[in-house]
Each structure stands twice: as structure tokens, then as C-alpha cells.
Amino acid sequence: MKQALAIISLFAGTLLARSAGAVPVVEDKEKGIAVNVGVLLQPTFQMTMPATAGGEQAPCGEGRRCSAGIGSPRGTANYDFFLRRARIMVWGSATKEISFFVDTDEPNLGKGGDYTPRTFIQDAFATYSFNPMARLDMGLMLVPFSHHTLEGATSLNALDYHSDLIKFPVGRTWRDAGVQFRGVAAGDHIHYRLGLFEGVRNGQVAAVPANMLGLSKPTLNPGGVPRLTGTIRANILGVEPDFFFKGMYFSTTPIISVGAGIDFQPNSMVTVNVDKGRLEYKNYTAGSADVFVEYPLTADDEIVIKGAYYNWGTGTTNTAALAANISGSYSWYAEAGFRHAWIEPIAFIDYLYAKKKNAPNAPTTMALHGGANFWIMKHNFNIKTDVGWKHIDRDPGDNKTPANETWKDFMWTTQAQLFF
DSSP: OHHHHHHHHHHHHHHHSTTOOOEEEEEETTTTEEEEEEEEEEEEEEEEEESSOOSTTOOBTTTBOSOTTSSOTTSSOEEEEEEEEEEEEEEEESSSSEEEEEEEEOTTBTGGGOOOOOOEEEEEEEEEEEETTEEEEEEEEEOSSOTGGGBOGGGOSSSSOOGGGOOOSSSBTTEEEEEEEEEEETTTTEEEEEEEEOOSOSBOOSSOOGGGTTSOOOOBSTTOOOEEEEEEEEEEESOOOSSSBOSOOOOSSOEEEEEEEEEEEEEEEEEEETTTTEEEEEEEEEEEEEEEEEEESSSSEEEEEEEEEEEEOSSBOSSHHHHTTTTOEEEEEEEEEEEETTEEEEEEEEEEEESSTTOTTOOEEEEEEEEEEEEEEEETEEEEEEEEEEEEEOOOTTOOOGGGSOEEEEEEEEEEEEEO
């Protein structure tokens, strides 16, 4: 009984403390052993509605020009309560040189009335530290491509990720299994990560576009050549040494960095050879460039500015997310916020456009968002509200059907975060 009360008191004290972030379960400083447990909950309310009129009494895509999941089946506003994320995290160290991180996720539980359990392992990797400037990560992890794709969900600045802009060819929620070498150099002015990952392996093209129907489908990457992904950052001011970057640090000193990344795997995509009437192998290549700025003006005031540009490869693969992007695309976002004490107005713009126009599944997407963050207990407890408008140009060419014309979506989202 005493042990149970002690555990309950420890959780309660952690929740109430402003500096709370995890529950230490095991700790032996002499041997370097530590085990911490954390929980992330993000209860969310969202209102969506079509911003463009279409056919009457019709859901999106059936006479009404809006995205799936937007509005009600009658074309009016829809109100939704759900759990955006529910994660259990365990991390720590086995020795002074070996550390680990494992977490689960239950995303979008209850969204649209769907309570089907989908709990899965989100991350699971171990790290060997040769020294403070060189580390080796092994397991399932975020691939090292850009600052934004390496940010942890517990410390985002905007309400959520700019997910519509990320078109990785394979993996799960921006993760892949593999090994990477990372560290800092040149007096902490250079941050580098380079990894080999599973990538696309021995797969058939899943979603064949209309101009590929009837063509024989080659096996993707039959030799099993690994995926190569890497990023390098120049730390102009400050340093970000941890595995997970943050979208907001609440830093007392300036943090400014610029970075570039590359993602490559041979024979992991296919394109159409019109002259020969067949599908042909193509190497997948993507690139990124980004900037991150967190600049404190006073103890209570700071600006946070960040943006990224992505160049996604042309072709199709056995992952539906990229198969719908067969023409290749460019995407970028810009995000800015000004925090005074615990209140931060924030706005951002997302933009994605296809490399080839009049191609199937080649939309141009622009989204504008504005809102406010209330950092009541910083990352441990906060509330974010966001109003967004999305314009989607399906660019159908000669296919002038209502479902393929310009779509416009409107959404208002309010999300609380509890992390301890």
C-alpha cells in the first residue's frame, strides 16, 4: 500500500510541477542506468466545413468540392472530438554509453466516431555514444531529412506537423528501420546525420495510375539496396544536440540554424516510357533546405521563425502516399510566431505543387493558418487553437468533373496537450 501511494504521489507531483517531463522509475548514476516513463495526450476538438458550394445534399467528392472528411454528409459543418495522440514513452540508459528510446502511439482515436484500436510501436532505437560529438543510432527512428521532420510531437510550435507537404516513399509516419551516425563538429557549429535504412524493398507498385494500366509491373529494388538519408546543419547561434529537435525551446539564448538534406534509393520507383509502352525503374531522390530561428528579445518575449523547401522525386512506388504524387512535386512552408510570456500568436502557410501539370493525381495545394498558443506549463500542459483554409486545385486537364475541380476546405481546431 505504501509503495502504491508513493507511486501515485510521484505521478501527481510530476504533473503539477512546471519542470515535469517524465517519471524516473530506475536510476543508478554510478552505473549510468536510468529508466524514465512519460505519457503524451492530445485531446482535440475540430470543426470542418466545405468552403466552396457544390451539389446539394452530397458528401465531399460527390458533387461537393472538398476533401474527404471535411464537413458533414449534408455539406454542412461537422463537429468532432477525438484524441489526436496517446503515447506511452520509455527512455533512459543501460550504461553510460548506451541509451534507448521506445514509444507507442494511438493516433486519431475517436475521430469521425471511429474507435478502432490502432496502437503500434512508433519509435524503438538504441544509441551508442562514442563521445559527446559522435553517436550511433540503431532501430526504428525518424529519418534524418530536415529540421521539421526530426521535431518531436511533444514540442511542436504549430498545432501539428506540416504533413501534407511530406512525401516520403516508404516507412511509417516518417520513420524507417536502419542505422545512422550523428553528432556535432567544429565547436558545435556543424550538426550532421547520415543513415542507411530499409526503404522500398521487393515491392510491387500498389496504386497504378491510369497511364500505367495494362503495363507489366516490375519488382521495386529487387537487390535490396538500402535507402541513404542524411542532413547537415550549420548552427549559426546555439546548438541542438538531442535526437529530437524542438519546434519551440523557450530558450534564453538565440538559436539560429540552416540545414539541407537528401533522401536517395536506387530502383525504388518506376516511370512510364511512352515510346516503349512499359514501366521502367527510376532512382528515388529528394532534397530539402530549411531554416530555424528562435530569438529571445527579453526574458518574456521571443520570436520563432522557420521554413523549409522540399523537392520530391518523380515516379511511383509501392507506397500509396507517393503513388498519388507520380508527377513529382515541390513543397514549402513558412511559419512565424511571437511569444509574450505564455501567449503566442502564430501563423503559417503551406504550399505544394506538381512538377508536371495535367497529370493524374497532380494537385496544387495551398493552406493558410492562423491561431494562438497558450503555454500554460510550456510543453507539459498547453492549449493551441488554429483556424485554417485549404485550397486544392486538382488540375484535371480535360476531365472536368466536379470531384476534380478546385476544392476548398475550412477547419477550426483546438487541441490541449498533457505531457508528463
